[in-house]
Amino acid sequence: MRTEQIRAYEPSHEELWLRCRVLSFLHTCYYDDVLVTKPRYDHPSVELVAVADGLVVGVLDVAVRGELATIETIAVHPDHQALGIATGLLDHALPQLRELGATEVDAWTREDPSALRWYSGQGFAETENYVHVYPSGEETAKAVLHTQGFAVVGAFLHAATASEPDLRAQFKRVYRCCRMQRPL
Ligand SMILES: CC(C)(COP(=O)(O)OP(=O)(O)OC[C@H]1O[C@@H](n2cnc3c(N)ncnc32)[C@H](O)[C@@H]1OP(=O)(O)O)[C@@H](O)C(=O)NCCC(=O)NCCS
Secondary structure: OOOOEEEEOOHHHHHHHHHHHHHHOOOOOOOOOOOOOOOOOOOOEEEEEEEEOOEEEEEEEEEEEOOEEEEEEEEEOHHHOOOOHHHHHHHHHHHHHHHOOOOEEEEEEOOOHHHHHHHHHOOOEEEEEEEEEOOOOHHHHHHOOOOOOOOOOOOOEEEOHHHHHHHHHHOOOEEEEEEEEEEO
16 A cells, blocks of 8 residues: 655755655666755746655656756655656646646656656657766876866766767766656
């Protein structure tokens, strides 16, 4: 039996929201994309949490810019995945997004199979993509030109998808980033 409840995010949820997000991303391409404060939006937004036994087990933030609603965060605690929580959060959000004037919804995600499958199952299709590269160690100097006397010790790079095979041959940590989109 499902025990979680979907509610509007409140500031008192912040610590539990952050913990849910970091654990949800632990074994994904976003494992080191750690936040220590919850993002706030300059645009209208729908921010929901799924709560079970006093813990936040799922989070969904969607920001609306004109007619486009963008999923900024969707994450379900690993112990609570494949129970319909993300689907429940999205189902809850959709009417609110329509009321805010959105006609399309999109999200950027990387190549985690479970996330791509979930988006496809919800009617999203890939409409755009590019590549992210995180060079490490000696790869960094190879990727970044040194200027103004700086020694570059870390980098996060975007590239066109056409270069993906070359980049994968040269760098260990390369992700394809996909824009998933559907009508509302
Ligand atoms: C992607 C993610 C948000 C999906 O959340 P979720 O709550 O597990 O998703 P759901 O339960 O709604 O759907 C997942 C699967 O469970 C199935 N499912 C739904 N309800 C179910 C139920 N009651 N019993 C069993 N399976 C169920 C769905 O059919 C779906 O199957 P599919 O993946 O083969 O299509 C979650 O895996 C996650 O947090 N991943 C890490 C973070 C991430 O990658 N976020 C997106 C990138 S930005």
